[in-house]
Amino acid sequence: MSARPAVSPDPLSLKDHARTLALAEGFDAFGIAEPDMVGPAGERLRAWIAEERYGDMGWMAETVDRRVHARAMWPAALKVVMLGLNYGPDQDPRAILAQRSHGAISVYAQGEDYHDLIKAKLKRVARGLLAAARAGDVKVFVDTAPLMEKPLAMAAGLGWQGKHTNLVSRARGSWLFLGAIATTLDLPADDPSGDHCGGCRACLEACPTAAFPAPYQLDARRCISYLTIEHKGPIPRELRPLMGNRIYGCDDCLAACPWNKFAVLGQEAKLAARDDNRAPALAELAALDDAGFRARFAKSPIKRTGRARFLRNVLIALGNSADPAQAEPARALLADPEPLVRGAAVWALSRLLDAKAFALLAGTHAPGEADPEVAAEWAANPGPLA
Known part of the structure; x- marks a missing residue:
């Protein structure tokens, strides 16, 4: 203008x-x-x-x-x-966390x-x-x-x-x-808001990865929203089990705030949760190729992460599901063209297969792995719940 x-x-x-x-x-x-x-x-x-x-x-x-x-x-x-x-x-976003074979998507990304x-x-x-x-x-x-x-x-x-x-x-x-x-218009300014948190620590204590070193301080390197959206490489191994089935963002600290007792349902229809984003099956998401990913999330902020990072998140959630039946979707991604996806698949399978099955798989795949980070995943994950 x-x-x-x-x-x-x-x-x-x-x-x-x-x-x-x-x-x-x-x-x-x-x-x-x-x-x-x-x-x-x-x-x-x-x-x-x-x-x-x-x-x-x-x-x-x-x-x-x-x-x-x-x-x-x-x-x-x-x-x-x-x-x-x-x-x-329209519901507590933390309820999905109990459905371990389904993915938890942050409220803000469930619509357009x-x-x-x-x-x-x-x-x-x-x-x-x-x-x-x-x-x-x-x-x-x-x-x-x-x-x-x-x-x-x-x-x-x-x-x-x-x-x-x-x-x-x-x-x-x-x-x-x-x-x-x-x-550039000199409009009258409003009075600032005061801080009404008081002695409450609900949001700090709700964080699954202890990403708040102190009140009003966030260490993004431990924040699940950062890790699943902005972080480009493999997620640190010590944080993966703490992520549960959160595959895009995290609402735990927001949802824990007592001031939400005054919250009301959003009225913008385009921001309302799509049914297929409320609790998507992890196995279905793991099967997405690049075209399928782009079509599935065409109008969603999720598309900005790209397929490789998104499937990395999905595979970590599969590994955290504690359901051996979820091993097959992960196994299919051992041959994915993206090293980030292959490495996450190794970690998921190390959590889902018994020691013997995982050792057999490692004997087949690890020797031929050319990417050093994926090879390191095979070496670092000797068996279930390692």
Whole structure:
């Protein structure tokens, strides 16, 4: 959108108009913040980077200065309109964890990709705001820029960053997608939210992999959401048994928050869980070839991970199923063209086969394995529950 001078004869009316536009688009939370109002989150981010808790996400270190100082990204921006869209689930997302032969997909990824949906909504709100102002400029963001959305949402009064580092809303609990509209219009800012976690540690204690070294601190290298989505290589062996059947993301810390007693069901139909994503059979997912994977997850954020990483996750879940009948889907992937998949198949079979059957399999496959990481999996997994 072309830049024009920010001239607003009535900023308060423009703000009210923007709120009306946002509600019409289905957003559930609205607030305005100064671009640099990230508070102590900026220093926590710098400490997090210094301790290298970002894992494979090297871009976090590369963009830290722009994240901490949002105006460095767009110096002309005077305000950021923060918007939240509720995606509250219709059931406890942890219930699936007991169905060990089925995969647990994070609530946010059970429907269509929120990035595309929310970006379109933000653009319509932004266009309506500029039309009313007859001046100014805007940029819209949905996880697409080095912008600290959660601290800005707290500054805009949408909620606060809980001890699990995610946003918590007194009205919606843990289930809010965030979007941002940066603008050169000088709209009135809202009062920031306070922190209402108190002495509660429910989210910290719910984490299966102990990914929180302290309140408000996350070690991504131990987080199941990071491991199943962003991490590119083999998942550390000591963490695999702790993942259970979580194959894409993890909702445990979010679902444990007591503020979810105020959460309501999300109303955006495109974000509602697809039936085939609620509890997909692991064996069926393991059979997906590349074309099948792309077709199955065409409109889902899961497609961003790619087949190899996704099947790595599925195979770890198969290995954790404690069901020997799940060995056959894993066995079929020993010849997969992707080393990441073959290595995960070795680990799954080491958990599902008895010692004799696994030794026979190793005698057939291990000597011919050319990839050093897959060969290391054969060497490191001598038998069941090793």
